[in-house]
Amino acid sequence: MKLQEKLAVLIADDHAVIRLGLRLIISDMHQTYVHHEAKTYQEVYHTLEQNLIHLLIIDIGMPGGDHISAIESIKLNHPELKIIIFSSYPEHIYAARYLKAGADAYLHKDAGEEIIKKEIFNVLHSPRGLQAKPADISNHSDTLSILSDRELDVANLLSNGLGNLEIANMLDLKMTTVSTYKKRIFEKLGVANLPELIKLLNIDTR
Template sequence: MSLNYRRNILIADDHAIVRYGLSLLINENIPTATLHEASTFDQAKEILNEQRIDLLILDINMPGGDSIKMIENIRVKWPATRILMFSSYLEDLYAIRYIQAGAQGYVHKETNEKDILKAIEQVLCGKTFMSEHVKEIVINNAIGGENPTGISSLSNRELDVAKLLIKGSGTVEIANILNLQMSTISTYKKRIFEKLRIKNVVELVELFQKGNVKL
């Protein structure tokens, strides 16, 4: 599939400097692209409603977004839009989760310009993009058949709950944010502690800090 015709690309990131940098990179290499920008998930949805977007470059930590739920929402409402995650979150922990949820690629923000452009072009052409490091993880998991351990063993929803616990949110607040019952949140909290073999939120914070997991 050729890139030599006009494409609508939406860059959704709450940092203006990130949007500016990506815009420069795309304009220089895909001059036929029409660029749109959003600083919140609600703004991104408005643009998706108004325009036919071929590619959404999306940050995970978007105001108004709910982690994996963002991808599920987009896949249902705008199935023709391809999604490339662009994040500073650890690839080991997040890349495969978001691709399994429906994104077509995942790029870390520290990736060099050449590989960022490669990811954009591949996803626009209908392919899935993963870094060599993530591909290696997928292959090793497939060959070894080993169950994930530590933070990687948490389900997507358990990870959401863990992140909110670390930020100081209580059971009631988390239930409201995730639109779940308080009893369900309590169950998730118990599972998190059991899987990670910890006893309290203080140990949870220490474990995430040790793993260099951004929230």
């Protein structure tokens, strides 16, 4: 499965091993492609402004960005850019929102090499990626649609065992703001405690 000539790819992830792995996978598809790397959203913005990039593969959990809003902004400023979200965030919770924001595909980091190659090829050769579309996402998207983008981020982090202080540091928020988000999340979803939230989000904690 080979890619087009003169392909320029920006791999954005704050973990060097992930960037290396993706670089090797793409090299196997296209030995002469031009690759760029970024560790933060600010580096992504700078690279996109300074270079012609055809494909952005981005981890939405990187520092320095407002996640969904960042993707919307990138797509607005670079409408021809193809975007693949490559994340450890649960696909059934997040994919529909990011596809709506302008991403062409959403891949979980557990995806195997052949799936990654197939999705890269599909995104570059079709109007929309074939691996993940809103219609493929479970009813969780409807259940969680009442949450704002930031509330969804907080809910996901709470369900993964992070405390208010950790979430505040990760999302660059005040602890009081995180507490307010937590209260809103519980009220909107009709849950009384963290175990009920985890059950609702269908996150396996075993």
